[in-house]
Structure formats: C-alpha cells, structure tokens
Amino acid sequence: MAVDYGALKKGGFMRQKQKDNFSMRLRVVAGRVTAEQLKAVYDIANRFGKGYVHLTARQGIEIPFIRLQDLDEVKKALVDGGLEQGACGARVRTVTACQGSAICPNGLIETQELADKLDARYFGKDLPHKFKLGITGCKNNCLKAEENDLGIKGGMWPTYSQDACTYCGLCAAVCPTDAIIVDKEAKELTFDSDKCVACGRCVVSCPTGAWQGQKGYVLSFGGNFGNNLKFGEELLPIIFDEDKLFAVVDATIAFFQEYGHASERFSKTLARVGMDKLRHYLEGVVQ
Numbered sequence: 040m041a042v043d044y045g046a047l048k049k050g051g052f053m054r055q056k057q058k059d060n061f062s063m064r065l066r067v068v069a070g071r072v073t074a075e076q077l078k079a080v081y082d083i084a085n086r087f088g089k090g091y092v093h094l095t096a097r098q099g100i101e102i103p104f105i106r107l108q109d110l111d112e113v114k115k116a117l118v119d120g121g122l123e124q125g126a127c128g129a130r131v132r133t134v135t136a137c138q139g140s141a142i143c144p145n146g147l148i149e150t151q152e153l154a155d156k157l158d159a160r161y162f163g164k165d166l167p168h169k170f171k172l173g174i175t176g177c178k179n180n181c182l183k184a185e186e187n188d189l190g191i192k193g194g195m196w197p198t199y200s201q202d203a204c205t206y207c208g209l210c211a212a213v214c215p216t217d218a219i220i221v222d223k224e225a226k227e228l229t230f231d232s233d234k235c236v237a238c239g240r241c242v243v244s245c246p247t248g249a250w251q252g253q254k255g256y257v258l259s260f261g262g263n264f265g266n267n268l269k270f271g272e273e274l275l276p277i278i279f280d281e282d283k284l285f286a287v288v289d290a291t292i293a294f295f296q297e298y299g300h301a302s303e304r305f306s307k308t309l310a311r312v313g314m315d316k317l318r319h320y321l322e323g324v325v326q
Contacts, residue, residue, distance in 0.1 A: 042107065051125035052105065059107035062093070064125030065117075066162070069136035069154035069174070070098035079120020087113050097171070098135045099125060129302070131164040131292070132171050139176035139193070146176035147193030147239060147254050153281075160285070161292065167299030167308070170292070178215075178238035185270040188305040189291055190259040191284070194277050195239030195252035199230055204249035210241035237277050255279040258287065260317060263306040271306075274318045275325060283325055290324045291317070 044054060051064040065080070072080075084092050084102050087109050093101040105113055117124065126132055134157045137143065139150030154174055161172070175182035176193045184190025206228060208221040218234035219241060221227070242252035256278045259271030278284050294317055299308040309317055 045128075047110075049126070049128045049130065051127055052110070053101075053127055055103065057104070060103075061105045061107070061110075062101045062103040063105045063113065064095070064127060065100045065102070066123040066125045066133055067099045068134055068158045068162075069151050071151060072100070073121070076121055079116070079122055083113060083116050083120065083122075086116070097133065097173075099133060126163050127169075129166055129168050130170070131161040131166060132169055133162065134158045134172045134174065135182055135187075136174040137176050137181045139174075143176055145179055147195050148174075148176055148256065150174045150176045150193070153191070156285075157288065161288070164292065166292065166295055167301050168304050170295065170305060172288075178236060183264075184257075184262075185259045186262045186264040187259070187271065188262060188295075189288065190262055190271050192257040192259070193254065194237030194257040195242055195254050196237050196277050196279075197230075197235065197239065197241050197250050197252045199228065200249050200251070201228070202249075203247045204228060205247055207246065209244045209246065210250055213240040213244045215240070253279055256281075256284050258284075260291065261306040261309045261314070263304055265304065267304075267306070269306045272314060274314065275321055278325065286324050287321055290321055294320050 052061040055062055080092060080100060084090055087105050088102045089104045093103060095101060134154040136150040136154040139148060140146030141149055141151060157172055171187045172189050173182050173184050173187035174191045175184045180192060184192040206221055206223050206226045208223055211219040211221040215238060216234045216236055218231045220229045237257055239252050242250045257273060258275055259273050262271030263269045295305050295308060298312050
C-alpha cells in the first residue's frame, strides 16, 4: 500500500532519516499545555517513541521515532489524551504567544485568549507557503514578533495633559527613544510622536497622571527567520479595536493568497510586489 507522505507531513508527521520513522508534531497553542495533556505526551513517547520529546523553537512539542506501523494507534492515543496533530507544509502554523497581561506585570494585552481566537480562525489554512503568527504582550518582545510573517505586539499610545504635569522628568528618563524631553527649569515638555514606539513606560512611570494611555496592537508584516533573515515592518498605526485587528489579519492572508507564488514565503512576495502594495491594501481595511 502506497504511503502518502505529503498528507502525513501536512498533518504533523515529519519523516526522519531513519526509514519509516516520523517525528510527530503536536498542536500547541500559545505554549500552553495542560498537566493532563503532558501525561498523554509522556505515555505516547514511552509507548511509541523512545521515551523523550523535543521542544521546538515555536513552543511546540515533537515526539520522535514514531513508526509507520503505529500511526493509527498513535492517532487514537492523541484523541484519548486530548491532543491534536500539528501542522507542517504550506499552511498557517500554530500561533505562538507569551503569557501576556493575565500573568506578566509588563503585559499590555491579553495574549493567550487572542492566540486561541487566531488559532481557531486560521490554523491549517492552506497558503502558498507556511505562514506564522506570533503574539507578544509588550515592547519587551519576548516572542520576537517581527520574526513572524505577521507579528502582533502589545502597545500603549500615550496622551499628555500639561495641567497635571509637575515636570519631574520621570517620563523622559524611562523613554527608550528620547521621544520626550523635559526642561525642569523652564517647565516645558516636548513630545515627538514620530519617535514614540508605544511602549507605555511614560504612562506607567508618571506619578501625577499627566500621561494617560490607550492599549492596542502594534503589527509587523513580512518577518522571516529562515534562510533569508528579515524583520517584519510596521505598516499601520497602532490598532485599538480587536475586530479591526481580525479584519487586518483576514486581509493580510487574503493578500498572500492572491499575490503569493507557490513555495514563496510572504516576505518574498512582499519584496516582489512591493511593501507599499500591502500598505495600501490594509489602509483600506482600517479606515
């Protein structure tokens, strides 16, 4: 009986060097695995593998040395253990995310719930090439958003009220881009919005509430950490509405489907058709 290796790879079974052996990738969303799922992983690795797992760079779990003749039993064990197969090939991959504002004191957005929504909406969608989504909760950028085809980063856009300001200079001291300059003697503050990276540190540090902020999503497009390294570019202002965020993700994936060539990463598509083409495409969505 012929083996459809392409279908197996699409479902997370990647061929090893060893004949008829596969490294099985599991579907792990936002790096979160329950204790019960870990028990199932332990059992499958011992029963069907060689008693160990590999933790991938994208928060995934792979179980090596799954034999061809055991695939049906392994798939049943996955279902029984509350686990799912991962995705390989030219598809939307599992969404990665940090722990976000629910856990991390620095988090500006709730990342885990957002990752679940994105995964439910896009996981496994066929595209010209693999497509990676990554979410990081703040400008500390633990999940390296710009390395993804589409990266989402928590941000906070500040607004300044002169009446509440005492010109203490704390905001200028914590600003990582020198977007804020305070002259204590003259009691003057200048804010260069073009330099602002929406980190929110001025808002958090301000003792009088002169700085207020609105939390939102900073997006980057066209990142690639493969053979051709490229950081994603920010093409849009910070987005404050989740529905608008999903509209942008929908449009980005539709753009890749329309303009991408087979076996061409998103960054290559953008290099070929022009980043401005995507910018104009998305501006029509966010307006």
